[in-house]
Amino acid sequence: MRAFLDNLRLALGTFFGNPLRSLLTLLGIVIGVATVITMMGLIEGLRLKVNNDLGRMGAHTFQVTKWPAGGFGRINWAKYAKRKPLEMDDVRAIEQSCPSVGVVAPTDDEGGQKIATAANETQPSVQVYGTQTNYTLTSGVSVQSGRYFNDVEALDGRQVVVLGTDVADVLFPGIDPVGHEVRIKGRPFRVIGVLQRRGSMLGMFSMDNQVMMPLRVFQQLYGKSRSLDIDVQAKDPELFKKAQNEVTTLLRRRRGVEANVPNDFEIHTNESVTASFNQLSIVITIAGIGVCLLSLVVGGIGILNIMLVSVMERTREIGVRKALGAKKRRILGQFATEAVLLALMGGAMGVGLGFGLVFLVDWVLRFPMSVPPWAVGLALVMSCGVGLLFGIYPAARAARLDPVEAMRAD
Amino acid sequence: MSDGGNASKLIEVQDITRVFHVGGEEVRALRGVSFGISRGEWVAIIGQSGSGKSTLMNVLGCLDTPSSGRYTLNGKDVSRMSDDELAVIRNEEIGFIFQTFQLLPRETALANVELPLVYRGIPARERKARATAALEKVQLAHRMHHRPNELSGGQRQRVAIARALVAEPSMLLADEPTGNLDSATGEEIVRLFAELHQAGNTLVLVTHEPKLAARCPRAIRLSDGEVVADGPGREVALGIGQSVMAAGGT
Numbered sequence: 001m002r003a004f005l006d007n008l009r010l011a012l013g014t015f016f017g018n019p020l021r022s023l024l025t026l027l028g029i030v031i032g033v034a035t036v037i038t039m040m041g042l043i044e045g046l047r048l049k050v051n052n053d054l055g056r057m058g059a060h061t062f063q064v065t066k067w068p069a070g071g072f073g074r075i076n077w078a079k080y081a082k083r084k085p086l087e088m089d090d091v092r093a094i095e096q097s098c099p100s101v102g103v104v105a106p107t108d109d110e111g112g113q114k115i116a117t118a119a120n121e122t123q124p125s126v127q128v129y130g131t132q133t134n135y136t137l138t139s140g141v142s143v144q145s146g147r148y149f150n151d152v153e154a155l156d157g158r159q160v161v162v163l164g165t166d167v168a169d170v171l172f173p174g175i176d177p178v179g180h181e182v183r184i185k186g187r188p189f190r191v192i193g194v195l196q197r198r199g200s201m202l203g204m205f206s207m208d209n210q211v212m213m214p215l216r217v218f219q220q221l222y223g224k225s226r227s228l229d230i231d232v233q234a235k236d237p238e239l240f241k242k243a244q245n246e247v248t249t250l251l252r253r254r255r256g257v258e259a260n261v262p263n264d265f266e267i268h269t270n271e272s273v274t275a276s277f278n279q280l281s282i283v284i285t286i287a288g289i290g291v292c293l294l295s296l297v298v299g300g301i302g303i304l305n306i307m308l309v310s311v312m313e314r315t316r317e318i319g320v321r322k323a324l325g326a327k328k329r330r331i332l333g334q335f336a337t338e339a340v341l342l343a344l345m346g347g348a349m350g351v352g353l354g355f356g357l358v359f360l361v362d363w364v365l366r367f368p369m370s371v372p373p374w375a376v377g378l379a380l381v382m383s384c385g386v387g388l389l390f391g392i393y394p395a396a397r398a399a400r401l402d403p404v405e406a407m408r409a410d
Numbered sequence: 411m412s413d414g415g416n417a418s419k420l421i422e423v424q425d426i427t428r429v430f431h432v433g434g435e436e437v438r439a440l441r442g443v444s445f446g447i448s449r450g451e452w453v454a455i456i457g458q459s460g461s462g463k464s465t466l467m468n469v470l471g472c473l474d475t476p477s478s479g480r481y482t483l484n485g486k487d488v489s490r491m492s493d494d495e496l497a498v499i500r501n502e503e504i505g506f507i508f509q510t511f512q513l514l515p516r517e518t519a520l521a522n523v524e525l526p527l528v529y530r531g532i533p534a535r536e537r538k539a540r541a542t543a544a545l546e547k548v549q550l551a552h553r554m555h556h557r558p559n560e561l562s563g564g565q566r567q568r569v570a571i572a573r574a575l576v577a578e579p580s581m582l583l584a585d586e587p588t589g590n591l592d593s594a595t596g597e598e599i600v601r602l603f604a605e606l607h608q609a610g611n612t613l614v615l616v617t618h619e620p621k622l623a624a625r626c627p628r629a630i631r632l633s634d635g636e637v638v639a640d641g642p643g644r645e646v647a648l649g650i651g652q653s654v655m656a657a658g659g660t
Binding site for chain 2: 006317
């Protein structure tokens, strides 16, 4: 222990004896660790956000779709394209014959739309949704001013819209859009409400750059033969699984899926989406650790270099220490401690820099980042490991020096 | 100094040789050297360069081991010890004083003097107290927080002497201790050695300077790796009389 403290003091002396050189040497490790911290912060932030955002898909609600959701792997689109679309008949069947189901809300949507007024127009990037009134129950959307369309408007197919806040901000800067008119695909729509701001999905895709209109009107505009997404809410949280089973059984029968053949439709729950994201985040984490290891190796070579130089510069000192009674292990320990401490300092600076970047991203891009404590621990442990790995050879060289020869060095 | 001083010599060198292999050629630096040194003696080892005195100094200092022969230091046969065992012997038995001082430039005088105690595993507080006391002995306590480059040559050598004394070794081994000093400062150091000798320390002084060797009560002259004279310092150093082998021999 005493020997360790002495070594620590010596190592600190070396570091501060030539701080610039030490810093430059450590750059590799600093950058490596900063990268891993930032990456982990990003992934963890993303994960928390996903859990949070997906959690908004109302409670005990699941979604039935023809297409698999986003998905993070390769998707064989051709295979899914052959599936039969989900139609209003399916919606009605679920409503009628699934006792555990409370709300059935069919939706359809089309991206890349341009919304215009006489004075302004949006980028062609707006997501247009066709829904029924009960969409507010399954999706958790709500209006901040005006109102959502009612059943009469929905069934009649009135040309009314509820704007997302991004769209409202562009088309009606500084004024309340309710009561005004907008044009979508050349048709006039009356604005009856503005949605509550929802923020962005995963910090990247705004969920406010959208408009909602009655499904009937949507189908007149964009076609009827498209497959619907069906949001299904169980009557009760306890009936969630049961409702899924009922809907699955019903749809398999209606679509003529034989036993032992997988579903030809998809059921998404918050859990299933979160799970597939978690899988992705594991992949990114492993890739991140790989990148980090690589730069740590580069950093390690820096350590190797500075330690070899340090041993050479201090050959005489090593000779004196050995002459005065330092054993090999002691010299080995001195230089190994120095290498580890050097690497650890690099690691600590990397953690600092990483946190700096994380806060910067958080602040500038408003992307919530969160660094898991284990990532800090891992980064520091890996730094120490690198220091030891690359410091041991120069240290062993120092320990082997012959005192007489070493004291003659200049 | 360690006690138990009895009839046996502190240093017993019996027929030691040291052979180096340089580029396939054999260089016999020591060709069978024998002598003994008792506790409390002040002995100069004198010789021209190439006489083998540096090799002998390395062997006596346990920095090197003889190719053959036997070297007993303070009752321990050190001629066949491993590097780490020799490190312990150096730490416990020998206080080195080098021509070029060999102080660590980044450390203060105090830290330099503490060094042998560090490797003996002595706690910091005691180390500091003993190092301060050793610096007081060489009248340098007031400079103990200075680094070597802030000290004069004579002061540096006195720091080195304090470092050699601090661990209370059985002998002080000085290699050309005045070689890098002007004559006045050198004289000061020699007087310090005389005091240390008076106080009962065993001193072995390796030098090529007859004037310095003449100040020692006993001198051993090496030539071509052999002892050619051993006797009172004045006589051996200045070549008076023929005190070969007999006087201080075993």
